[in-house]
Amino acid sequence: MNQHTIKTLDFNKISEIMATFALTKEGKEKISSITPSTNMKQIEAWLEEVSEAVGILKKSASVPVHGLDGMEHLLNNMNKGVALRADQLAKLSDFLDCCGKMRRYMKDKEFYAPRVSSYVKGIDELPELANEIIRCIRNGRVDDYASKELIKIRKQIAIQEERLKEKTLQLTKSNKYKSYLQEQVVSQRNGRYVIPIKKEYRNKIKGTVLDTSASGSTLFIEPEEISVYQDQLSWLFADEEVEVQKVLTYLTGLVEEKEQHIRFAIETMVHYDFLFAKAKYSRSISGNRVKINESGEFDLMEARHPLLGEKAVPLSVKLEKEQRALVITGPNTGGKTVTIKTIGLLTLMVQCGLHIPASAESSLGIFERILVDIGDGQSITENLSTFSSRIVNIIEILKETNDRTLALLDELGSGTDPGEGMGLATAILETLYEKGATILATTHYSEIKEFAEAHPGFINGSMEFDITTLSPTYRLHIGRGGESQAFAIALKLGVHPKIIERAHRITYKEEKQYTRDSTDGWKLREQEKQVIINKYQHRNKTTKVEMKVTLFHQGDNVKISPANEFGIIYSGPDQHGNYMVQIKGEKVVINHKRITLYIAACELYPDDYDFDIIFQSKENRKKSKLLSKRHDETITIDYNQ
Numbered sequence: 001m002n003q004h005t006i007k008t009l010d011f012n013k014i015s016e017i018m019a020t021f022a023l024t025k026e027g028k029e030k031i032s033s034i035t036p037s038t039n040m041k042q043i044e045a046w047l048e049e050v051s052e053a054v055g056i057l058k059k060s061a062s063v064p065v066h067g068l069d070g071m072e073h074l075l076n077n078m079n080k081g082v083a084l085r086a087d088q089l090a091k092l093s094d095f096l097d098c099c100g101k102m103r104r105y106m107k108d109k110e111f112y113a114p115r116v117s118s119y120v121k122g123i124d125e126l127p128e129l130a131n132e133i134i135r136c137i138r139n140g141r142v143d144d145y146a147s148k149e150l151i152k153i154r155k156q157i158a159i160q161e162e163r164l165k166e167k168t169l170q171l172t173k174s175n176k177y178k179s180y181l182q183e184q185v186v187s188q189r190n191g192r193y194v195i196p197i198k199k200e201y202r203n204k205i206k207g208t209v210l211d212t213s214a215s216g217s218t219l220f221i222e223p224e225e226i227s228v229y230q231d232q233l234s235w236l237f238a239d240e241e242v243e244v245q246k247v248l249t250y251l252t253g254l255v256e257e258k259e260q261h262i263r264f265a266i267e268t269m270v271h272y273d274f275l276f277a278k279a280k281y282s283r284s285i286s287g288n289r290v291k292i293n294e295s296g297e298f299d300l301m302e303a304r305h306p307l308l309g310e311k312a313v314p315l316s317v318k319l320e321k322e323q324r325a326l327v328i329t330g331p332n333t334g335g336k337t338v339t340i341k342t343i344g345l346l347t348l349m350v351q352c353g354l355h356i357p358a359s360a361e362s363s364l365g366i367f368e369r370i371l372v373d374i375g376d377g378q379s380i381t382e383n384l385s386t387f388s389s390r391i392v393n394i395i396e397i398l399k400e401t402n403d404r405t406l407a408l409l410d411e412l413g414s415g416t417d418p419g420e421g422m423g424l425a426t427a428i429l430e431t432l433y434e435k436g437a438t439i440l441a442t443t444h445y446s447e448i449k450e451f452a453e454a455h456p457g458f459i460n461g462s463m464e465f466d467i468t469t470l471s472p473t474y475r476l477h478i479g480r481g482g483e484s485q486a487f488a489i490a491l492k493l494g495v496h497p498k499i500i501e502r503a504h505r506i507t508y509k510e511e512k513q514y515t516r517d518s519t520d521g522w523k524l525r526e527q528e529k530q531v532i533i534n535k536y537q538h539r540n541k542t543t544k545v546e547m548k549v550t551l552f553h554q555g556d557n558v559k560i561s562p563a564n565e566f567g568i569i570y571s572g573p574d575q576h577g578n579y580m581v582q583i584k585g586e587k588v589v590i591n592h593k594r595i596t597l598y599i600a601a602c603e604l605y606p607d608d609y610d611f612d613i614i615f616q617s618k619e620n621r622k623k624s625k626l627l628s629k630r631h632d633e634t635i636t637i638d639y640n641q
Contacts, residue, residue, distance in 0.1 A: 004393075008372045009345045010307060014354075021280035024068040026266075027273030036351035038368050038404075040294055045115075046353025047289045052113035053279030054355070059112075064105055065273045067091075067098030071266050078256050083248040087140050089133050092255065092262070096130040099123045099265050102272065116275065123268050124261045129254050136247055146247045153243055157236045164229040168193045171223055180204055182218045191237075192230050194220040278354060285309075287355030288362075295321055296365035296404070296438045298343065303358035305342040306349070312357075315342055315476055323459045325429065325439035327452040328476065330463025336442035337374060339463070339476055340408045343440055344370055347406060365438065368404040371397045375410070387414075394428060403436025410442050422447045433457060491516075496528070549577040550592045555601030555611055561594050569601075570615050582615060 006012055019028040037043050056063070070091040077084060084092075106120040136146040144151045165186065171177050172184045172195055180201040187194055189210040196218045197205055207227070211220040222230065255262070281287070285306045298319040304312035313335070319326055328336045346356045350364050373393050397407060413425030422445040429448070432439055433455075443449070452458035461478045491500055497514040504512045516524070552558060556569040558581065565583055567590075572579030577592040605611075612621055 002371075005344075005370050005372050006348070008374050009341055009348055009370075011345060011348050011352075013307060014345070014349065017284075018277055018281040018354075021277040021284075022273050023065050023277075024270065024273045026068055026072065026270045027065070027277055030270060030274045031277055034352050036348055037353070038351065038366060040292060040366055043292060043351055043353060043366065047292075047350070047355070049115055049275055050278050050282055050353060050355055051289045052116040053275050054282055056109055056113050056116065057276065057279050057283065059109075060105075063272070063276050064098055064101040065269060065276060067095040068266065068269055068273075071095055071262075075259075075263060075266070078252075078259055083245060084252045084255060086137050086142055086248065089137050089248070089251055089255070090140050093130060093133040093137065095266075095269075096126055096133075099269065100125055100130075102269065119268055119271065123265045124258075126258055126261060129258055132254060133251060136251055142244045142247050147243060150240070150243045150247065153236060153240045157233065157240060160229065160233045160236055164193055164226060164233060167226050167229060168195065168223075171195060171225060177205070177223075187220065189220050189222075191234075192222050193226060194222050197221050282355035285355075285357045287357055288360040289355055290350060290358055290360060291363040292350060292366055293363055294366050296324065296367065296406070297321055297363065298365060298438075299361075299363040300343065300346070301359035301362045303342060303346060303356070303362065305338060305345065306357050308338075312342075313475060315339060317343065317461070317476060317478060319438065319459070323457060324437070325433050325441070325452070325458040326461050326478070327429075327448060327458060328440070328442045328461040328463065329444070329446075329449050330442075335463050335476075337410050340410060340440040340442060341374065344372060344406065344408045365406070366404075367406040367438070368402070369400055370406045370408070371400060372408040373397060373410060373412070374408060398428070398431060398435075401432055401435045401437045405435075405437040407432050407437045407439045407441075409439065412441055412443060412448075413445065421445070426451050429458075430455075549573050550595070552579060552592070552595065552597065553601050555605055555609070555614070556597060557599040557601075557604060559596045559598045560590060561596070566598065568614060569595075587615075 015032055015034060019031045022028045022031055037046070070088060074084065074088050074092060077088070103120050103123060103125065106117040109117040136143055142150070144154050168186045172181060172186060177195065177197075178184075180197050182196040182198050185196065187196070192210060194210050196213075197220075199212075199217050199219055202209070202219055202221075205221055206224040207221040209219050209221050212218065213220075287306075296319075298317055300318070301316050302314040303316070304310075304314055317326070317339075328339060330336050346358065347364050347367065348370060349356050351366060356362075373390060394409075394412075397409075401407060409428075412428060413421035413423075425443065425445060425448055429439065429441060429451075441448075449460055452460045459478065461476055463476060490503075491497065491514055497516055500514045501512065504510070504514070552569045552572070554569055554571065558567055558569060559565070560567055560581065560583065567581040567583040567588070570580040570582050570587055573592055578589050579592060579595060580587050581590050581595070582588075612624070616624070
């Protein structure tokens with residue numbers, strides 16, 4: 001399935017919605033990369049999984065799928081000669097606890113969900129590893145009792161810190177320092193105890209300045225008397241770090257021994273998250289598991305587009321083996337495009353192992369390719385017209401189609417001459433059918449409807465239209481083409497029957513009488529105005545029609561339709577209402593009906609302005625100047641250039 005198909009059928013939106021039901025980042029990523037299968041047994045297994053998962057959710061909605069946070073990073077750090085951090089080991093402990101909960105959760109689900117519950121058997125509990133991590137790691141750090149040496153060192157650290165703090169407090173209370181202190185407090189800088197000394201007494205105290213206050217008036221000094229205690233404490237901290245690394249290295253070794261077990265457990269938990277997200281989505285759309293076949297047959301019952309929800313009108317359509325092509329006709333906005341997109345999307349969903357909003361008795365064919373030509377597909381970057389870009393797409397469809405292809409074609413042949421478009425559409429449908437494709441096509445061409453009625457393997461369908469309310473019902477009727485409603489709608493809206501009868505004669509080359517259903521006298525009189533032929537005013541009792549010509553003046557800045565170009569009035573009008581207009585330096589004859597005043601000449605130029613500057617070339621102006629002085633037969637001026 002190519003990305004064009006997935007995007008056109010809005011399957012990416014289905015994936016986005018389904019991903020919101022996943023509880024883990026890994027589960028969401030797996031959903032976003034979901035791809036359809038063409039293997040019938042695999043699809044059936046996927047559908048069975050989702051059915052079992054839905055059954056589990058009906059019994060117990062709280063599935064213990066969590067604890068995966070940080071597991072991917074932990075796996076990436078394994079076997080790199082670096083010990084895992086205490087917080088990473090703590091997350092692993094949480095994950096192993098989650099695995100235990102999942103095993104217990106699935107224990108009583110074996111009877112009605114044997115496939116889904118069996119996956120949990122592949123998750124090893126790893127009790128020895130879990131217990132050792134719990135013993136050594138507590139509150140995100142290596143616990144004091146992780147080793148005998150570590151508890152010994154940390155006790156020594158506690159004693160040494162107490163001695164250091166006590167010694168520092170004694171100094172702040174002694175007469176030697178009392179007068180030099182900013183205040184009698186003890187603080188720490190970079191893990192070392194300091195006392196605040198006034199800046200002016202710096203030379204009175206022996207020690208090391210470790211920090212200063214923001215104002216610079218206070219110096220935080222480590223007195224010489226306690227530096228020995230500080231150094232001893234630093235040595236103990238270094239010993240502690242060495243022992244902590246020993247414990248972490250020991251635990252990392254235990255984890256790496258069980259790496260494959262852990263990886264498999266993570267994959268299984270991600271699959272559970274992925275599977276239950278599909279099940280939750282199935283419940284949200286009232287989905288069902290449907291039957292599948294490899295013969296390309298359709299038998300959809302009460303199907304709805306999953307993105308339209310309850311607003312969608314249920315769709316039922318059946319295509320048997322001997323009828324592989326459905327041609328749908330109907331009015332604009334009548335639901336033709338939605339119908340073929342619904343069938344294509346539901347087929348794609350089933351091949352991804354998803355339940356669909358349709359009757360469980362429905363059946364869908366499995367296809368190697370779902371190829372679509374829906375929408376105008378206009379390409380601005382390639383400067384292709386709507387018709388051209390769609391033909392480029394059709395060429396690809398023709399090349400890729402085989403007997404396991406579902407082709408969805410919307411308004412085939414539109415965007416060009418109706419006669420040629422109809423012929424092209426018919427030929428394309430014939431070719432795709434001969435290549436063995438299953439075809440769902442929409443059209444406005446009545447000739448294609450007639451072709452489908454006469455051609456074996458094709459069947460007509462039509463979207464229902466309520467002529468009373470003048471609105472579509474979005475219901476599909478199989479077995480007959482839709483009747484054109486244009487004349488009936490026009491009559492209903494008040495077009496005079498004589499005009500519609502003439503339109504029917506032109507279209508169908510036959511006579512048909514249309515009658516009005518209104519008896520309202522005022523409405524009937526208003527309707528008669530549509531066919532009254534107004535008398536033209538005649539001048540001098542001749543047949544010449546009196547024209548009402550919009551007057552423009554030389555120099556008027558005007559807008560020319562339909563190109564919306566701007567020009568300047570040079571001369572006119574003539575007897576036919578035409579003006580000479582200068583556009584981009586060229587003088588062009590244009591009828592007054594195509595001209596609209598933009599800015600009047602009186603607003604742009606003074607009364608004595610010489611318009612020859614605008615309309616005449618420099619050469620013509622020179623010739624005119626010479627002729628104003630003397631007569632010269634050799635000089636000619638063409639004022640229309």
